[in-house]
Amino acid sequence: MIKTDTAILGAGASGLFLAKFMKNSDYILVDKSEIPLKLKVSGGGKCNFTNEYISKENYLYRDDFVQKVLSFYTNRELLRFFKDIGYQKVKNNQYFAYSSDDVIKKLNQKKFIADIEDVEKSKDIFRIQTSKGVIMAKRVVVATGGLSYKKLGATDTGYKIAKKFGHDITPLKPALVGLSLQKEQFWMKRLSGVCFRAKVSVANKSFCDDILFSHRGVTGPAILNASLYWDRGDVKIDFLPDFHAFNSKKALSNALPLPKRFIVEFLKANSLEDKPLNSSKKALELLKSYKFAPAGNFGYDKAEVTKGGVKLKELDDFESKFEKSLYFIGEVLETTGELGGYNLQWCFSSAKYLAAKLSNSKKERR
Ligand SMILES: Cc1cc2nc3c(=O)[nH]c(=O)nc-3n(C[C@H](O)[C@H](O)[C@H](O)COP(=O)(O)OP(=O)(O)OC[C@H]3O[C@@H](n4cnc5c(N)ncnc54)[C@H](O)[C@@H]3O)c2cc1C
Known part of the structure; x- marks a missing residue:
C-alpha cells in the first residue's frame, strides 16, 4: 500500500503540469500510460499549446471563474514557460512547439503506472484502488481527461468518480469534430x-x-x-x-x-x-x-475533445463542494475550448491555478 498527501489521477496535459508545480510536496502521479498520448498527437505532433488571444469567449460553458483562471495563468506566462524548447506562431494566431516530444520532455515526471479502478473515502482519507494495489491519499486531484480518442487511452473514469461523490455531469458530447x-x-x-x-x-x-x-x-x-x-x-x-x-x-x-x-x-x-x-x-x-x-x-473516435463534464458551479476553486479535498482539473471539467490551443491552455491554466491554491493551503496549515 502507498501512502501520500496528494494523488494526481491522470498524467496527461493537466496532471503533468500540476505535478510540475507541486514542489516540495508529497504526491503521486498515476496513469496507465507511460506516455501522455493525447499530448503527443496534439496539433498533428506539434502541440498547439496556446493562442495569441485567449479569453472566456473562446470556451463553451464559461463563467467568470473561467476568466479568472485564464487570467491567473495566461498565454504569455505559458509562452515564457516553453521558451527554452522554442515555438512558432502560425495561422490564426496559434502557437505550436516544434515537436510535442519537446513539450512532453519538459513536463515529464515520475509516474506510478497503473489502471485507476475506483476511489472511496473514509475517515478523511481517500482509498484509490488501482490495478497495482491501493493508494491512500489525503487529497485527490482528478485529471483523467475526456472521452474522445479511446485508442489514445480515454476513459470515463473521471466522470464516474465525480458521480460517485454526488456530482452532476453536463451532458457529454464529441466536439471539435466533423x-x-x-x-x-x-x-x-x-x-x-x-x-x-x-x-x-x-x-x-x-x-x-x-x-x-x-x-x-x-x-x-x-x-x-x-x-x-x-x-x-x-x-x-x-x-x-x-x-x-x-x-x-x-x-x-x-x-x-x-x-x-x-x-x-x-x-x-x-x-x-x-x-x-x-x-x-x-x-x-x-x-x-x-x-x-x-x-x-463523426463521434468520439474523431473528436478532439469532449464537451460537457463536471460542473464548475459544483466546485469551489476546483474543489468539490460535496467532498472536501477532491479536485477536478483539465478536460474532465465541462469547460471546452475552440480549436487553436484553447484546450491545452485551459488544462495548463487550471493546473497552475490549483497548484497555487494547494501550496497556499499548505502554508496556512503550517
Ligand atoms: C488528436 C487530438 C489533437 C489535439 N490537438 C490539440 C491541440 O493542438 N491543441 C489543444 O489545445 N488541444 C488539442 N487537443 C485536445 C487536448 O489534447 C486535450 O484537451 C488535453 O490533452 C486534455 O488534457 P487532460 O490532462 O485533461 O486529459 P488527457 O490529456 O486526456 O490525460 C488524461 C490521462 O489520464 C489517463 N487515464 C484516464 N483514465 C485512466 C484510468 N482509468 N487509469 C489510469 N489512467 C487513466 C490517460 O491515460 C491520460 O494520460 C487534441 C486532442 C486530440 C484527441
Missing part, C-alpha cells in the same frame, strides 16, 4: 477531398476558415469549431465569405472563386443552372447563406 449529413446533403459526399475557405455560423458564433468535404460529411477547422456550439438544428455556411457580387456575363462556374467541382454539384443538388453571374441572384443568395441540419457528428 458533422455528418442528412440525405438532402449527400451531394457533399461526392466532393470528398474538396477544401476551401467558408464562413460557418451556428448559434451566435461564426468561424471563417477552411471547410473540407469528406466521404462521411463535412469537416475542416471552421466546421470543427462550429461543432463545439452545435447540438441540433441548422448550421449556416457562407460559401463565398470574401466575395462581393459584381456584374459579369460569365457563367457561375467561371466567375466564382470556388472549385468547379463544388459549383457543379451545388447547382445540381439545388436544381439551379450554371447561368451568367448577373442573372443568378437565387444561386448567389443560396451560396451566401446555405442552411442545413447535420445528422450528427
Whole structure:
C-alpha cells in the first residue's frame, strides 16, 4: 500500500503540469500510460499549446471563474514557460512547439503506472484502488481527461468518480469534430477531398476558415469549431465569405472563386443552372447563406475533445463542494475550448491555478 498527501489521477496535459508545480510536496502521479498520448498527437505532433488571444469567449460553458483562471495563468506566462524548447506562431494566431516530444520532455515526471479502478473515502482519507494495489491519499486531484480518442487511452473514469461523490455531469458530447449529413446533403459526399475557405455560423458564433468535404460529411477547422456550439438544428455556411457580387456575363462556374467541382454539384443538388453571374441572384443568395441540419457528428473516435463534464458551479476553486479535498482539473471539467490551443491552455491554466491554491493551503496549515 502507498501512502501520500496528494494523488494526481491522470498524467496527461493537466496532471503533468500540476505535478510540475507541486514542489516540495508529497504526491503521486498515476496513469496507465507511460506516455501522455493525447499530448503527443496534439496539433498533428506539434502541440498547439496556446493562442495569441485567449479569453472566456473562446470556451463553451464559461463563467467568470473561467476568466479568472485564464487570467491567473495566461498565454504569455505559458509562452515564457516553453521558451527554452522554442515555438512558432502560425495561422490564426496559434502557437505550436516544434515537436510535442519537446513539450512532453519538459513536463515529464515520475509516474506510478497503473489502471485507476475506483476511489472511496473514509475517515478523511481517500482509498484509490488501482490495478497495482491501493493508494491512500489525503487529497485527490482528478485529471483523467475526456472521452474522445479511446485508442489514445480515454476513459470515463473521471466522470464516474465525480458521480460517485454526488456530482452532476453536463451532458457529454464529441466536439471539435466533423458533422455528418442528412440525405438532402449527400451531394457533399461526392466532393470528398474538396477544401476551401467558408464562413460557418451556428448559434451566435461564426468561424471563417477552411471547410473540407469528406466521404462521411463535412469537416475542416471552421466546421470543427462550429461543432463545439452545435447540438441540433441548422448550421449556416457562407460559401463565398470574401466575395462581393459584381456584374459579369460569365457563367457561375467561371466567375466564382470556388472549385468547379463544388459549383457543379451545388447547382445540381439545388436544381439551379450554371447561368451568367448577373442573372443568378437565387444561386448567389443560396451560396451566401446555405442552411442545413447535420445528422450528427463523426463521434468520439474523431473528436478532439469532449464537451460537457463536471460542473464548475459544483466546485469551489476546483474543489468539490460535496467532498472536501477532491479536485477536478483539465478536460474532465465541462469547460471546452475552440480549436487553436484553447484546450491545452485551459488544462495548463487550471493546473497552475490549483497548484497555487494547494501550496497556499499548505502554508496556512503550517
Ligand atoms: C488528436 C487530438 C489533437 C489535439 N490537438 C490539440 C491541440 O493542438 N491543441 C489543444 O489545445 N488541444 C488539442 N487537443 C485536445 C487536448 O489534447 C486535450 O484537451 C488535453 O490533452 C486534455 O488534457 P487532460 O490532462 O485533461 O486529459 P488527457 O490529456 O486526456 O490525460 C488524461 C490521462 O489520464 C489517463 N487515464 C484516464 N483514465 C485512466 C484510468 N482509468 N487509469 C489510469 N489512467 C487513466 C490517460 O491515460 C491520460 O494520460 C487534441 C486532442 C486530440 C484527441
